Amino acid sequence: MTAPASPAPAAPSGDVVIRTIAMPADTNNNGDIFGGWLVSQMDIGGAILARSTALSRVTTVAIDAISFLRPVVVGDIVTCYAQLLSIGRTSMKISIEAWVHRYAASQQQQVTRGCFTYVALDSEGKPHPVKR
Numbered sequence: 001m002t003a004p005a006s007p008a009p010a011a012p013s014g015d016v017v018i019r020t021i022a023m024p025a026d027t028n029n030n031g032d033i034f035g036g037w038l039v040s041q042m043d044i045g046g047a048i049l050a051r052s053t054a055l056s057r058v059t060t061v062a063i064d065a066i067s068f069l070r071p072v073v074v075g076d077i078v079t080c081y082a083q084l085l086s087i088g089r090t091s092m093k094i095s096i097e098a099w100v101h102r103y104a105a106s107q108q109q110q111v112t113r114g115c116f117t118y119v120a121l122d123s124e125g126k127p128h129p130v131k132r
């Protein structure tokens with residue numbers, strides 16, 4: 001039996017890295033926001049933090065443990081929050097949460113969380129050490 005997903009926290013962790021609105025073009029054939037769209041927003045947001053940490057190009061090498069906690073609907077304001085968890089030699093682990101603000105709602109609700117790993121790259125696209 002799998003353990004139940006832990007409850008969503010009441011407040012986001014990390015810094016705002018991206019904010020956008022879910023649009024009709026981002027829906028799947030059921031009219032719901034496509035999960036891949038949300039993952040790409042999280043990936044872009046994490047890359048912004050990774051780039052500003054490494055001060056170089058970065059690439060995504062792994063995405064772990066993504067949980068989709070609630071659906072996103074057209075018109076939701078989607079905000080991604082990113083937090084640096086650890087720095088390896090060339091890699092950075094970043095936790096990313098997406099929260100939505102819905103029409104007429106007073107508070108944001110968390111919709112996803114995940115852990116993304118980025119690698120710092122040199123000008124030739126090879127991994128290079130992240131300065132500490």
Ligand SMILES: CC(C)(COP(=O)(O)OP(=O)(O)OC[C@H]1O[C@@H](n2cnc3c(N)ncnc32)[C@H](O)[C@@H]1OP(=O)(O)O)[C@@H](O)C(=O)NCCC(=O)NCCS
Pocket residue numbers: 059060061062087088089090091092117119125126127
């Ligand atoms: C990222 C990439 C340059 C790494 O090259 P590589 O030859 O595997 O380099 P390394 O083995 O030295 O690994 C580099 C770092 O990534 C980490 N890493 C590699 N694979 C990993 C994985 N699956 N999960 C977590 N970390 C990983 C290594 O532990 C290492 O971290 P460290 O330097 O902090 O110890 C190469 O795998 C690549 O180009 N991947 C494609 C990336 C991409 O196109 N992303 C967008 C997807 S569309």
